């Protein structure tokens with residue numbers, strides 16, 4: 001079987017190349033995937049891992065259920081990339097001959113309670129990486145998506161799943177499985193339907209983190225038109241009410257390992273040196289801010305995010321994203337410019353009151369992201385005055 005998988009990778013037989021929905025998928029999955037778009041083949045593929053403790057077995061029918069859910073999410077990402085003008089591109093998945101996603105089953109060395117929410121990811125990842133080191137043909141990128149079955153104890157069960165890691169950490173992310181985790185409940189106004197949106201929305205959102213995405217919100221007018229961004233509170237709306245991906249998110253994905261087109265040989269995330277910044281300033285122009293940057297030439301994308309306090313981890317869901325217009329200067333530098341109408345920040349409650357932050361996320365051509373926060377007070381930005389943003393202090397990652 002492993003040899004077959006390796007051959008399939010070599011031939012590029014991924015989801016993209018397989019047009020029809022697998023016949024063993026349930027009718028509801030067939031229906032939901034009927035309007036699938038043909039996706040471009042990718043050079044790299046997500047490592048999908050189902051991880052169980054040494055005292056547990058995978059939940060019934062997990063291969064079909066998780067495959068249906070993952071292919072639906074792959075289509076969602078692909079359609080949002082296309083809507084944002086970036087082509088029919090999504091993250092690569094390795095498929096088995098029957099059309100299921102190739103899910104790598106890894107059995108932990110310890111009982112399942114060892115791999116708990118908050119701490120269990122460390123040993124889990126160590127064991128997953130050891131397994132992939134032993135089976136290198138199964139490692140098809142640097143991105144691992146680890147799914148663990150819920151605990152079953154006095155607190156957790158199929159109607160209240162939990163206990164296991166559920167978050168993103170760099171190129172790794174964690175989601176969970178439970179008995180009713182089945183796409184047939186998608187959008188249903190039932191207990192299982194509401195439960196599915198919560199955990200399937202979380203599955204799609206955490207995967208976004210694992211694919212390099214930070215939290216972000218859309219502008220006031222985008223949200224009015226399209227609903228909730230997946231990387232804002234879309235984990236609570238996915239499959240239930242309109243959910244979309246911002247252009248800022250899609251532009252990060254476009255330069256990430258799993259979205260690289262077939263034939264791409266780039267070694268991703270190798271750059272640890274932030275790009276040189278030659279100019280960085282912003283100014284107030286009427287009821288808008290304008291940001292201008294001049295950067296080293298290997299920068300391919302710049303997103304700006306406007307955020308109000310608090311600035312701690314996981315308080316950034318409401319950071320409004322504005323992707324820059326990119327240009328090339330005659331000296332071979334990269335220019336980035338963005339116009340931010342203040343009216344589009346309407347959902348940021350504290351924008352006119354106290355310190356807010358402008359976050360600059362810079363992405364280089366091999367997918368690395370460098371982020372730089374510029375705090376400022378809008379009331380102190382003089383009309384038509386230019387503020388120099390000073391020397392950048394970068395954090396790698398998002």
Ligand code: ZN
Nearest residue numbers: 205206209215
């Ligand atoms: Zn999140």
